[in-house]
Amino acid sequence: MKRVFPILAILTAGLLSYGLYGALIQAPTEQTMGEVQRIFYYHVPSAWTAFCLFFVNLAASIAYLVRRNPKADALALASAEVGVVFCTVVLVTGPIWARPVWGIWWTWDLRLTLTLVLWLIYVSYLMLRRFSSSGQTPLMAAVLAVLGALDVPLVYFSIWFFRTQHPQPVVGGGGSIDPRMLHVLLVNWLAFMCFGTLVCWSRYRLEMVRRQVEETQALESLLAAGGSR
Amino acid sequence: MTDTPIIAVTDLVKQFGRFAALRGVSASFDAGRLYAILGDNGAGKTTLLRALAGLTPATRGSLAMLGTTNLREVCGQMGYMAHPSLLYDEMSGLENLRYFARLYGIRDDARCEAVIRSVNLDPSLARPVGQYSQGMRQRISLARALLNDPKILLLDEPFSNVDVRSAREMAGLLAKLRDGGKTILVVTHQAGLLRGVADEFVWMEAGRIVKRTRDWEPTEAM
Amino acid sequence: MSRTAGVTRATLVKDLRLEWRSKDAINSMLFFALLVVVIFSFSFDPTAEESRRIAGGLVWVAFLFAAVVALNQTWARELRNQVLDAYRVSPAPAHSLFLAKVVGNFIFVSVLEALMTPLFVVFYNLRAIGPAYQLLVVAALGTWALVVNGTFFAAMSLRTRSREIMLPLLLFPITIPALLAMVEATSSILTGEFSAKFWIVLLAVYDVVFTTGCVLFFEIVLHGE
Numbered sequence: 186m187k188r189v190f191p192i193l194a195i196l197t198a199g200l201l202s203y204g205l206y207g208a209l210i211q212a213p214t215e216q217t218m219g220e221v222q223r224i225f226y227y228h229v230p231s232a233w234t235a236f237c238l239f240f241v242n243l244a245a246s247i248a249y250l251v252r253r254n255p256k257a258d259a260l261a262l263a264s265a266e267v268g269v270v271f272c273t274v275v276l277v278t279g280p281i282w283a284r285p286v287w288g289i290w291w292t293w294d295l296r297l298t299l300t301l302v303l304w305l306i307y308v309s310y311l312m313l314r315r316f317s318s319s320g321q322t323p324l325m326a327a328v329l330a331v332l333g334a335l336d337v338p339l340v341y342f343s344i345w346f347f348r349t350q351h352p353q354p355v356v357g358g359g360g361s362i363d364p365r366m367l368h369v370l371l372v373n374w375l376a377f378m379c380f381g382t383l384v385c386w387s388r389y390r391l392e393m394v395r396r397q398v399e400e401t402q403a404l405e406s407l408l409a410a411g412g413s414r
Numbered sequence: 415m416t417d418t419p420i421i422a423v424t425d426l427v428k429q430f431g432r433f434a435a436l437r438g439v440s441a442s443f444d445a446g447r448l449y450a451i452l453g454d455n456g457a458g459k460t461t462l463l464r465a466l467a468g469l470t471p472a473t474r475g476s477l478a479m480l481g482t483t484n485l486r487e488v489c490g491q492m493g494y495m496a497h498p499s500l501l502y503d504e505m506s507g508l509e510n511l512r513y514f515a516r517l518y519g520i521r522d523d524a525r526c527e528a529v530i531r532s533v534n535l536d537p538s539l540a541r542p543v544g545q546y547s548q549g550m551r552q553r554i555s556l557a558r559a560l561l562n563d564p565k566i567l568l569l570d571e572p573f574s575n576v577d578v579r580s581a582r583e584m585a586g587l588l589a590k591l592r593d594g595g596k597t598i599l600v601v602t603h604q605a606g607l608l609r610g611v612a613d614e615f616v617w618m619e620a621g622r623i624v625k626r627t628r629d630w631e632p633t634e635a636m
Numbered sequence: 637m638s639r640t641a642g643v644t645r646a647t648l649v650k651d652l653r654l655e656w657r658s659k660d661a662i663n664s665m666l667f668f669a670l671l672v673v674v675i676f677s678f679s680f681d682p683t684a685e686e687s688r689r690i691a692g693g694l695v696w697v698a699f700l701f702a703a704v705v706a707l708n709q710t711w712a713r714e715l716r717n718q719v720l721d722a723y724r725v726s727p728a729p730a731h732s733l734f735l736a737k738v739v740g741n742f743i744f745v746s747v748l749e750a751l752m753t754p755l756f757v758v759f760y761n762l763r764a765i766g767p768a769y770q771l772l773v774v775a776a777l778g779t780w781a782l783v784v785n786g787t788f789f790a791a792m793s794l795r796t797r798s799r800e801i802m803l804p805l806l807l808f809p810i811t812i813p814a815l816l817a818m819v820e821a822t823s824s825i826l827t828g829e830f831s832a833k834f835w836i837v838l839l840a841v842y843d844v845v846f847t848t849g850c851v852l853f854f855e856i857v858l859h860g861e
Contacts, residue, residue, distance in 0.1 A: 306810060328792075335846070
């Protein structure tokens with residue numbers, strides 16, 4: 186396992202560079218939107234990566250509820266944090282893209298709104314983790330994660346129907362996509378997924394080390410004050 | 415009485431973050447006896463009692479009550495009393511007990527009234543519990559713990575702030591309950607009240623049981 | 637199973653009786669609800685035509701804020717004298733306590749809504765163009781959605797620092813689809829422009845999903861520590 190990390194890091198660096206080259210130079214300029222459209226190669230892969238990470242969070246939370254394994258809890262925390270970061274990227278790049286193209290900062294577009302709600306749900310998850318007293322944090326957080334995940338399809342359908350009743354511009358472009366653009370998009374997605382995995386993994390390891398330190402300190406306090414029984 | 419202890423604690427550890435309230439408690443308690451648990455503040459007495467009551471899951475170690483480690487199974491046979499009254503201030507004693515009786519599946523008013531009388535209180539008293547004197551409140555709280563006729567009674571500081579006469583009456587009542595076959599664990603700072611009543615005195619210090627004695631003398635360092 | 641129903645009923649009756657006896661909670665809540673309506677009316681003072689369009693949103697946001705204040709009170713009573721411990725040591729099932737609290741809150745919040753609605757109608761000159769009976773369905777389903785999650789997250793917040801702020805932090809994001817449904821359904825009915833059927837179905841599904849989820853998970857929340 187230890188050797189995979191540096192290999193993955195190098196691969197990620199390579200993919201990100203290639204993706205950057207692809208996004209800025211290789212991909213053809215979009216017909217109607219111009220150069221601004223290139224942000225699409227960061228906006229969309231970030232969204233997909235965030236969704237994948239949130240899915241990992243759900244799986245880890247369920248694993249924790251079933252097995253009570255602290256590793257699952259650490260993974261849930263790591264994936265939530267990194268997922269929120271990618272979500273933030275989506276939410277920032279969306280308006281940056283929308284403003285020059287459509288003249289508006291925000292649109293209750295399906296993907297953007299769904300991302301916003303996901304962002305809110307997972308930030309509230311992180312707040313719960315921060316504010317709750319340490320004994321039951323993993324359990325409560327896992328419950329919240331599952332409830333949040335149950336919410337997602339409902340969010341999707343509610344926004345979808347809302348938009349059919351109140352149509353608005355779509356950020357991200359629908360319809361067919363030029364195969365060269367698709368190629369760059371997929372490369373960037375792969376790069377982001379590798380990057381996301383890398384960061385999540387690091388965060389996970391950091392969390393495990395932090396817990397070990399805490400446990401050692403707790404053990405010390407346990408053995409202190411008096412000798413053996 | 416069988417030979418197996420009714421309560422068996424093995425290496426119980428309870429940590430709140432970095433603070434270890436219980437540092438490996440091992441003990442067994444036999445049925446039909448009254449144990450007084452003594453110790454300074456912070457010794458872990460309340461934490462131990464709460465762990466036995468199933469209110470605080472242990473960090474490590476095991477706990478068996480009435481032969482099982484699944485405390486939820488046997489909680490119907492346990493009674494718990496704490497320093498706060500565990501009662502609703504705005505309802506009368508009988509109303510409170512009627513509600514808690516329901517939680518144990520007891521729909522019988524007569525039982526509630528009998529239990530209230532057994533602690534020397536008047537069941538028809540309409541005064542809300544919040545207006546009781548401390549002695550009365552401790553007694554009605556004990557009544558609540560006795561509702562389901564539990565095999566095991568866990569009492570945390572039942573005599574605190576109670577006048578001497580009520581306290582002595584309560585101690586006498588506990589002795590009677592013990593004679594009737596109940597196992598009683600009493601955490602208290604007033605060991606003197608249980609002299610001659612308790613079967614054994616258990617001393618705790620810094621999250622461990624340090625000694626167990628049959629008697630307690632006023633000259634002891636507690 | 638009858639034991640569960642018995643405990644739920646006993647707990648509900650006990651809660652209602654306690655609520656009735658300590659009338660301060662009710663009085664302050666009613667007054668708060670009134671204040672919310674008045675402030676909203678000052679802030680948004682549109683013509684009758686526009687108001688029908690936005691009233692759906694205003695009313696539900698007002699209900700939401702009033703509900704949050706009410707929900708925070710829910711468990712406060714169980715913390716005094718640590719009464720919740722008495723429940724936890726008893727064999728009574730966790731979901732009975734939860735259902736009793738949810739129903740109690742539902743009644744309480746419905747009373748608040750019943751008070752606030754006529755005020756909104758008066759201040760905004762509201763009149764339903766679509767089928768008005770559907771508004772009752774929306775109100776019932778929507779209130780249940782708020783209350784079921786609100787009661788659950790209020791219980792979760794008990795074990796956190798900054799207890800009062802945690803409830804809205806946890807509640808608002810997850811309730812967004814239900815809120816959207818409530819608002820859109822109400823607007824649809826008031827303006828008569830669209831059918832509210834989809835939203836009503838969505839609310840019903842939301843209620844079923846989250847009632848089930850919360851009931852199942854409440855055991856963990858109650859006996860956590």
